[in-house]
Amino acid sequence: xxxxxxxxxxxxxxxxxxxxxxxxxxxxxxxxxxxxxxxxxxxxxxxxxxxxxxxxxxxxxxxxxxxxxxxxxxxxxxxxxxxxxxxxxxxxxxxxxxxxxxxxxxxxxxxxxxxxxxxxxxxxxxxxxxxxxxxxxxxxxxxxxxxxxxxxxxxxxxxxxxxxxxxxxxxxxxxxxxxxxxxxxxxxxxxxxxxxxxxxxxxxxxxxxxxxxxxxxxxxxxxxxxxxxxxxxxxxxxxxxxxxxxxxxxxxxxxxxxxxxxxxxxxxxxxx
Amino acid sequence: xxxxxxxxxxxxxxxxxxxxxxxxxxxxxxxxxxxxxxxxxxxxxxxxxxxxxxxxxxxxxxxxxxxxxxxxxxxxxxxxxxxxxxxxxxxxxxxxxxxxxxxxxxxxxxxxxxxxxxxxxxxxxxxxxxxxxx
Numbered sequence: 001x002x003x004x005x006x007x008x009x010x011x012x013x014x015x016x017x018x019x020x021x022x023x024x025x026x027x028x029x030x031x032x033x034x035x036x037x038x039x040x041x042x043x044x045x046x047x048x049x050x051x052x053x054x055x056x057x058x059x060x061x062x063x064x065x066x067x068x069x070x071x072x073x074x075x076x077x078x079x080x081x082x083x084x085x086x087x088x089x090x091x092x093x094x095x096x097x098x099x100x101x102x103x104x105x106x107x108x109x110x111x112x113x114x115x116x117x118x119x120x121x122x123x124x125x126x127x128x129x130x131x132x133x134x135x136x137x138x139x140x141x142x143x144x145x146x147x148x149x150x151x152x153x154x155x156x157x158x159x160x161x162x163x164x165x166x167x168x169x170x171x172x173x174x175x176x177x178x179x180x181x182x183x184x185x186x187x188x189x190x191x192x193x194x195x196x197x198x199x200x201x202x203x204x205x206x207x208x209x210x211x212x213x214x215x216x217x218x219x220x221x222x223x224x225x226x227x228x229x230x231x232x233x234x235x236x237x238x239x240x241x242x243x244x245x246x247x248x249x250x251x252x253x254x255x256x257x258x259x260x261x262x263x264x265x266x267x268x269x270x271x272x
Numbered sequence: 273x274x275x276x277x278x279x280x281x282x283x284x285x286x287x288x289x290x291x292x293x294x295x296x297x298x299x300x301x302x303x304x305x306x307x308x309x310x311x312x313x314x315x316x317x318x319x320x321x322x323x324x325x326x327x328x329x330x331x332x333x334x335x336x337x338x339x340x341x342x343x344x345x346x347x348x349x350x351x352x353x354x355x356x357x358x359x360x361x362x363x364x365x366x367x368x369x370x371x372x373x374x375x376x377x378x379x380x381x382x383x384x385x386x387x388x389x390x391x392x393x394x395x396x397x398x399x400x401x402x403x404x405x406x
Contacts, residue, residue, distance in 0.1 A: 009362035013311065013370075108310070212359075215273075219357065223312030 002048045010056045011040050015138035018060055020110035025068055027173050029117055030163030033135060035071070039063040112175050112227050118162075121187040122169045127162035128191045129198075130155050136223070137216050147213050148198060185228070189237050192221045196241050217241060274315065274357050274384035275364040281351035282376025286342060287322035300372040308356065308367065319352035348378065355384070 015036060022032035039060045053059040118131045133139045133147075141159065145152040176184040199213025221238040228234050284291075293301075308314035323341040330337050343349075358364050361383065368379045387395060 003362070005360060005362040006366065009360060009366040012359065012363060013366060016311075111310070215357065215359065219312035221312065222314070223310060226309045226312070 002052055004044070004048075006052065007044055007047050010052065011043070012138035014057050014060055015040070016111060016114070016136045017057070017107050018064055019135045020107060020114040021061065022064055022068055023114055023117065023173050024110050026071070029114075029131070029135070029166050029173075031068075031071065033159075033163065035064050035067045036060075038067055108227055109175065111223075113173050115188055115224065115227070116175055116184055117166065117171055117173050119184075119188040119191045120166065120169075120171050121183060122171060123162050123165055125190055125194050127158045127165070128187070129194050130158040131162045132191050132220065133195065133216060134159055136220060139216070147216075185231055185233060188224065189233055192217050192224065192237060192241075195220065200244070214241070273359070273361075274355060274386070275361070276382050276384060277354040277356060277364070277368050277371075278350055278380045278382065279352045279354075279371075279373070280348045280378040280380060282374065282378070284322055284351045285346055285349045287324060289322060289325040291322050293319075297372075297374070304370065304372055305354075307370070308354065313356045313358050313363075313367065315355040315357050317352070317354040320350055322351075323349045 018039065019032050019036050022035055023029055026032050026035070042063055043056075043060065047053075115132070115136060118135050119128045123131070130144055133144050134141070139147075141155050142152050145155040148155065195213050196217030199215075199217060218238070218241050221234070221241055225231075225234045225238045281287075305314065305317060308317075323343055323346070326341045328339045328341070328343060330339065356364060356367060358367065361381075364381045364383075368381050371379055373379060387398065390398070
């Protein structure tokens with residue numbers, strides 16, 4: 001019998017990469033998230049019985065790709081004008097036989113695009129945070145709700161609204177460049193900081209420190225710093241979070257975050 | 273929670289002092305390290321020279337005794353470590369499973385003791401440690 005904890009651990013490692021690849025083809029964060037979720041549910045059903053596959057990433061990708069293909073075929077049939085989608089469909093079908101090679105491809109750009117899309121400034125910060133924890137942290141809706149001390153329905157609604165807003169605004173799945181980039185990077189970092197701060201000084205609830213959220217923010221921040229080594233603000237935010245002792249107060253302030261980021265601190269906060 | 277993944281390479285107890293991994297092995301390992309970094313879980317990692325160039329300082333009786341390596345009686349020795357920050361023990365196990373290790377290698381995972389786990393009197397005794405760390 002495979003423990004649920006093990007399946008969840010695999011999921012958390014694989015979810016961001018799976019979502020990033022799916023969004024590349026589907027160009028829709030909402031659909032990608034739903035298909036990824038379907039794949040996870042199937043894993044929860046099958047793996048306890050059949051064991052964890054030798055290559056769980058390939059298994060999940062295979063399941064998700066088949067569902068994505070079904071979806072693209074349906075969409076292309078309904079609306080023949082979706083020529084771009086048809087091109088993606090051909091690409092996706094072509095790639096299907098060799099999933100292991102597909103998994104070997106560089107994923108950094110897709111992950112970055114996913115992060116920038118999920119944390120687009122068109123969304124209110126709390127929706128961005130919920131979507132980021134779901135897509136990039138691999139947390140379930142109920143886990144996010146527990147962490148933020150709000151009802152599960154509230155988080156579910158935030159995620160639904162966020163996905164709809166991204167679709168309605170036709171947000172392009174891309175890494176911003178030029179002048180727009182600065183604003184978009186700030187929009188992403190704001191999400192990381194919001195999650196960290198919520199863990200550090202919860203607005204409501206009994207625990208004065210919710211390390212789960214601090215940990216999520218730190219991992220998200222480190223991941224961003226790794227994906228955007230050229231962004232001093234990302235490095236600075238990680239340094240500041242790492243420097244804050246998680247075992248005791250006081251809490252960081254947004255002003256401290258800003259001043260730290262502008263001084264371009266070294267990445268890991270230790271001065272090395 | 274932090275875990276240390278301790279790499280115990282097969283045969284490292286008797287490796288020559290200048291033993292170095294092959295370029296191929298290093299390349300596979302770097303890819304794995306990149307994966308850890310991209311996931312935001314990697315805190316630190318280091319590789320260690322073999323015990324044949326090290327020494328053991330044992331404490332028994334009044335005076336510490338220094339013995340130069342290699343150590344004939346020791347069967348498993350460290351070759352390096354990763355410090356990772358993950359959500360659960362299962363996640364640490366999952367990351368360790370993904371390591372491109374060689375045949376006969378062993379990875380042991382051990383959770384790092386956090387200050388908040390200690391009883392109050394121990395925390396008090398360790399108060400200056402916070403400054404050391406900070």
